[in-house]
Amino acid sequence: MTDSTDAKLHATALPAYLRERHAFWHATRFSENRAWYQRLAHTGQHPRAMVISCCDSRVDSVQMFGAEPGDLFVLRNVASLVPPHSPDLSFHGTSAAVEYAVSVLKVAHLVVVGHSNCGGISACHDMCAGSAPQLTDGSSYIGRWIDILRPGFERVSARIKEPKARVAALEKEGVIVSIRNLISFPFVAEAMREGELTLHGCWIDIGSGELHVLDHATGEFV
Known part of the structure; x- marks a missing residue:
């Protein structure tokens, strides 16, 4: 060797x-x-906010929010997903970034940004619906990652049967799942209790540029 x-x-x-x-x-x-x-x-660096957005080349959260160098602490991954608090797992790229932003940089805002026509979300839908068996293989990094959203798929499927509409709903459900998972991190929950951190969710339509913001009271994007 x-x-x-x-x-x-x-x-x-x-x-x-x-x-x-x-x-x-x-x-x-x-x-x-x-x-x-x-x-x-x-x-x-002393950013005021952390933004978790998708790797998709069509979505640039820095440009979208008119940010200058030093304004935003940005994490990009497939489908803007945040895993639940799971310290026993082996790799923690997203979780480590969240911990650094909240515990070290002391950001005041944490924003999850979903978007239209998301390939990762579509792949999750197909995997969970049984039409992408290759993603269920244990060797698929994509499959294991987007499995984070399986509970969201089950909730969306319970109320929406038409596949195209279900995928569109899952894009926004992914933002909600990520925010719920963020709250499972003890340091996030503590910062929120102390009034030092607020969580935000939004979804952007790539074609129109229109931003929809999650209303935490209703669970709807407006």
Whole structure:
């Protein structure tokens, strides 16, 4: 067996278009705000909010909320999901980010952003409906991740039978499931009790740009 330290890296040079875009950013936006970046580098980050959004390339929460560097602590994952508090599991990328934002950065707001036409949500629907058996395999990372939303699928399926409408409802149900799971983290619940943290949910229509915000009193998006 070859020692991992002797293995060759297979990463290649950055694509030219990415290098060119970085050079343009550095010559314009960075240079115009050099003093601000210097301050961020020396004083650290103090974001007011954490945003949990989808990996989908069509959804840019930083741009959507008009954020500047230092404004938002952003986590992106498949379908904007947050797992329940489960410290015995092996990997905790999302949970670790939430802990850091709440316990170290002391963000005041935690926002979960869902969106229309979400591939992860659609995959969850198909898996739970039995039409994507490959995702039920234990080796599927996607399947194990989106299984977080299975309880939401069961609730939505109980009231909506038409598949297309069920997927659309599941996109918003995913936001609700993530917020419920956030409350299961002791440090989140404590920060909320102390009045130091508020949770928020929203869903954006990619085509229209319209933002729907979760009303915690009714459970509806308005």
